[in-house]
Structures are given as C-alpha cells and as structure tokens.
Amino acid sequence: MIGAGSSGCVVASELVRSGHRVALVEAGPDYGPYSRRWPRDIVDARRRSARHDWGFEAELTRGHVTDEQRARVMGGCSAHNECAAVWPPREDIDGWALPGWSSAEIWPLIHRIESARGGSDERGRSGPLRTLAWTDRSLATWQSLFIDGAIRAGHLPLADAAAGSAPGVGPFYANLRAGVRLNTAFAFLDPIRKRSGMAILARTEARRLEMRGDRAVAVICSHRRTEVAIRADRFIVCAGTYGSPMLLHRSGLRSHSLGRGLQDHPGVAVTFRAQRGAPQELRSRNAYRSQVVLRASSGTTSYPWDLHILPYQAEGELYIFVFFMAPRSRGAIRPGPGRPRIKFRFFEDEGREDLDALGAGVAIAREVASRMPLVQATDRAFTRATATQPRWIRSNVTNYAHATGTCRMGTDGASVVDPDGRVRGAVNVQIADASIVPRIPRANTNLLSMLIGMRLANRSREPSRR
Ligand SMILES: Cc1cc2nc3c(=O)[nH]c(=O)nc-3n(C[C@H](O)[C@H](O)[C@H](O)COP(=O)(O)OP(=O)(O)OC[C@H]3O[C@@H](n4cnc5c(N)ncnc54)[C@H](O)[C@@H]3O)c2cc1C
Numbered sequence: 001m002i003g004a005g006s007s008g009c010v011v012a013s014e015l016v017r018s019g020h021r022v023a024l025v026e027a028g029p030d031y032g033p034y035s036r037r038w039p040r041d042i043v044d045a046r047r048r049s050a051r052h053d054w055g056f057e058a059e060l061t062r063g064h065v066t067d068e069q070r071a072r073v074m075g076g077c078s079a080h081n082e083c084a085a086v087w088p089p090r091e092d093i094d095g096w097a098l099p100g101w102s103s104a105e106i107w108p109l110i111h112r113i114e115s116a117r118g119g120s121d122e123r124g125r126s127g128p129l130r131t132l133a134w135t136d137r138s139l140a141t142w143q144s145l146f147i148d149g150a151i152r153a154g155h156l157p158l159a160d161a162a163a164g165s166a167p168g169v170g171p172f173y174a175n176l177r178a179g180v181r182l183n184t185a186f187a188f189l190d191p192i193r194k195r196s197g198m199a200i201l202a203r204t205e206a207r208r209l210e211m212r213g214d215r216a217v218a219v220i221c222s223h224r225r226t227e228v229a230i231r232a233d234r235f236i237v238c239a240g241t242y243g244s245p246m247l248l249h250r251s252g253l254r255s256h257s258l259g260r261g262l263q264d265h266p267g268v269a270v271t272f273r274a275q276r277g278a279p280q281e282l283r284s285r286n287a288y289r290s291q292v293v294l295r296a297s298s299g300t301t302s303y304p305w306d307l308h309i310l311p312y313q314a315e316g317e318l319y320i321f322v323f324f325m326a327p328r329s330r331g332a333i334r335p336g337p338g339r340p341r342i343k344f345r346f347f348e349d350e351g352r353e354d355l356d357a358l359g360a361g362v363a364i365a366r367e368v369a370s371r372m373p374l375v376q377a378t379d380r381a382f383t384r385a386t387a388t389q390p391r392w393i394r395s396n397v398t399n400y401a402h403a404t405g406t407c408r409m410g411t412d413g414a415s416v417v418d419p420d421g422r423v424r425g426a427v428n429v430q431i432a433d434a435s436i437v438p439r440i441p442r443a444n445t446n447l448l449s450m451l452i453g454m455r456l457a458n459r460s461r462e463p464s465r466r
Helices: 006-017 090-094 103-112 141-152 184-192 240-250 349-369 390-395 446-460
Strands: 022-025 056-061 064-068 114-116 129-133 168-171 198-201 204-212 215-223 226-231 235-237 260-262 266-274 292-296 307-314 317-324 331-334 341-343 375-377 397-399 429-431
Touching (some): 006 022, 006 184, 022 204, 056 397, 090 103, 103 446, 141 168, 141 292, 266 349, 292 349, 307 349, 317 349, 349 390, 390 397
Parallel strands (some): 022 198, 056 341, 235 429
Antiparallel strands (some): 056 064, 266 375, 331 341
16 A cells, blocks of 8 residues: 555555455654654644645746645655544535445445534444544634624524524534544554554555556555565555656556546635734634634535535634635646646636635625724725735635546546546556546545545455456
8 A cells, every 4th residue: 555644544444444455655754653643733633734745836826826735754745744533525525426435335334434513414423534523612712703703793693504404603623632633643543553464664655556567566665765676466556646647657658548537626725814902812823723614605506505614723823714615626647757837727717707606705705804803904905805806816726735637537448547446557556546537526625535545445445447
C-alpha cells in the first residue's frame, strides 16, 4: 500500500484485520501510536502544521496562484485538517450512478468508520473514529456571533449542520476529543500496529511501480536516499489527489484522463476586524478555527442548498468564507518528474455559472454579517455590495482544500479506474482515495475519503473479475 492518509489507514486496517499481510509505505514521518511524541501542531486541533507539508502550489484562476496544502505524515491530511466530520449527501453519491456505489449499498459502512456521540441516525455508531458535535459552550465567540447573526437573518438552526437535506445553520460534528485531532492513524492504525501482518515503512517515498506487461511486480521507493524495491501480489495506491496520479504517471500508466477532472469547492474570503470593546477572544490566535456552517441556497441549482458559509478564525484574523458546493468547473494537474502543476480553472467553461452562485452566497453572507455586533468587514467592496460582482469574486477567490477527481472512477473506457478502483491497463493495481471521486459532492471530503477506503478495501478481497 502506498500512502497512509485518510483513505490509506482505513484500507490497511481492513486488510490486516481480514488476514492479509500489508506493507504500508508513507513518505512522511511516523511518530508511533498516539503519545506525547507526536508534534503539537499535529495533535492540537487548534493548530495547523506547516512542517509536514508537500509544499505544492495551485493556480485557482488564471494567474492567481496560492499554496495548496497537503500533509506528508502518517494520517495524511486528516492529521492537519479542521476536523469537520461531514458525510456527503446521499443523493450526491447516488448521482455518480456507478455500480456498487449506490448510497443504499455503501451507507452501512459508515458504522465501521465513525462512532458519534449523540446526533441523528445519519451518523456512524460503532467505528473507531470518535466524533462529537460542538456544543454552545465549546463554541468560540466568533462562531457564536455567526450562528446568532444567521438565525437573526432568518436561517433555521440545525443540531447537526451535516445531517439531513434541509438548509440552515449549526455546529459541525468534529473528529476530536479534549482538543486532540483524531487523525486516521490514531483511529485505524493504532489498534493494528502490532499485528504480525502489518509493516509500516515511514519516510519512504514511492517513486514508481515496476511493471511487467499489465502486472505490477514491485514498488520502487526511496528511503534515506537509498532505493528500495518492495514486491507484492497486489498494489493499492492511496497517495491522494496529487500523489496517486503522479505515481501512475511515473509508472508509465498514462491514460488520456489521468490528472484531468480535478475539482474543489471554489470560494471567497471576507476579512473582519473586532471593534473597540469587543471581547479579547476575537483577537485570539489560539481559537478553534472552524466550528459552524450555514448551508444556504444560491438559487442557481436545483439543490435545497449548495453553499457553505462559515466563520473562520486563524492567526488572530477573522473571516467569513463562502464556498460553492456544487461546482461545474474542472481543472487538471500535469504530472511530471517534480511537483505537479495544479490548475483548478475555477469559473472557466460551464463553471462561469459558479460565479453567479458565489455572488448569491456573498449577498447572503452580507445579510448575516449585518446582524453581527462587535465586528466590521475590512473590505469596502463587501460593505458596499460590489463584492457580489464577478470581478471582486475573481480577485478574492480561494478553495476549500477538498481537491478530488484526478484519477476518475467510471464504467467508461476513458475513466482511470473502474468502480472497484482497478487501474485500467494494470491487473493488480488499485487506487482507493479522494483522487477517484467522479464528481465532488456537497461536503467536506475527509469522511468521504475514509468511505472510499472502506468500500474498496472490501472490494479488493474479492477475486478479480477480469
Ligand atoms: C488544510 C486542510 C483542511 C481540511 N479540512 C477538512 C475538514 O475539516 N473536514 C474534511 O472533511 N476534510 C477536510 N480536508 C480534506 C480532507 O482532509 C482530504 O480530502 C482527505 O484527507 C484526503 O484523503 P486521501 O486519503 O485522499 O489523501 P491524504 O490524506 O492526503 O493521504 C495521502 C497520503 O499519501 C502520502 N503520499 C503521497 N505520495 C506518496 C508517495 N509517492 N509515496 C509515499 N507516500 C505518499 C502522503 O504523504 C499522505 O500521507 C482538509 C484538507 C486540507 C489540506
């Protein structure tokens, strides 16, 4: 297995538990089972690690380049993300229309992933990843101000802002306990680390698969500047939306679709300032960054809601983000020998409609912000309403860090993998991570990546149908 991120840790756990022998190769470091040896910036859910990052850059729109964070450590992006535990809406998964992927078939798997405290029957109950909803008492002031403002603006309060299909505002469920970010290495690998079938090779970067015809025979890795060949019967690639297509490309498994179909949720950020006399906590550098979300409708799609509007606090700054959750635009990465060239191409082609959706979202955010005391937007365009216009949106564009889709799964011959995650043109290579998502759902992608891992680990135990 290549990659020990959100998907990879789930796949490894499933395979080892069912009696397989697994070598798990991860480019980043491993600090062992959860303990004080883990760096604070990984474990403390209020912090974000810049030390464990691949250092990618991405072009969001033409000429607008930004850092594209991707973790390089056991647990992958689940080890540095915001812990928002959101299942994708079932209808979005059904919309993929892929055999074996109807929500009725895959939903039982959520109980093998999540163990939620309370909440609706749409949460998992018996999995190793513990989640809970933020309570009123645990919300930072900036988050509470936003909820109150949204309710005053007429939005419905929700107990779990990720459940059901109704629009409204409420707290996220979060995969943390006592401030500790529960990444997938803690949840899924710790219980199986000592099993005889499990070998973890950290600080080991897979360079390429060695192919003999349509069969991979080894993965060639670099470990402390030494080349290592690991032989296996089957190779499961969980290196993420950038790592997986890069590895296939370096292995000579290059189809026309490889790297195309990249999607993320486009958005904009509005900056706020605490007014004189406001609580000091609004200037804190140590608050939880993201705890609540407003699901609202842009009116540009047939979904009951297609926007995430959320308050965010980081490095002493206050923001409201507006994200369009049903984007039409698609970008691409160009794999190569070094770093990938990542281009999201937001608002190009049919994606131009995404601009209108974000404009509608900014208008809703203005309504909410106008009912929030103690703070003031720093950008005059926002207060004057010109922020709803395409020009402002283009120049303030950001992304939600939910990159997917570079190794598209499908039944058509042009797709990179089939619905069992098998790479076309290679009989014993599977991909099981966010890169295979055929269309990004209206949700954050951490639980989705785990669901993909759980689904395909179970598939990989079945004999090949080729
Ligand atoms: C900053 C940030 C915040 C986010 N916040 C949230 C959130 O709050 N909620 C949510 O639902 N989603 C969130 N996401 C998205 C979510 O975390 C990702 O979609 C998800 O973790 C992707 O899982 P994955 O298994 O596909 O890839 P990853 O988790 O990225 O795992 C890939 C792993 O493969 C390793 N790897 C890559 N190439 C190689 C190689 N050649 N050899 C060996 N190892 C390799 C990497 O080091 C990494 O550990 C966030 C993402 C980011 C970046």
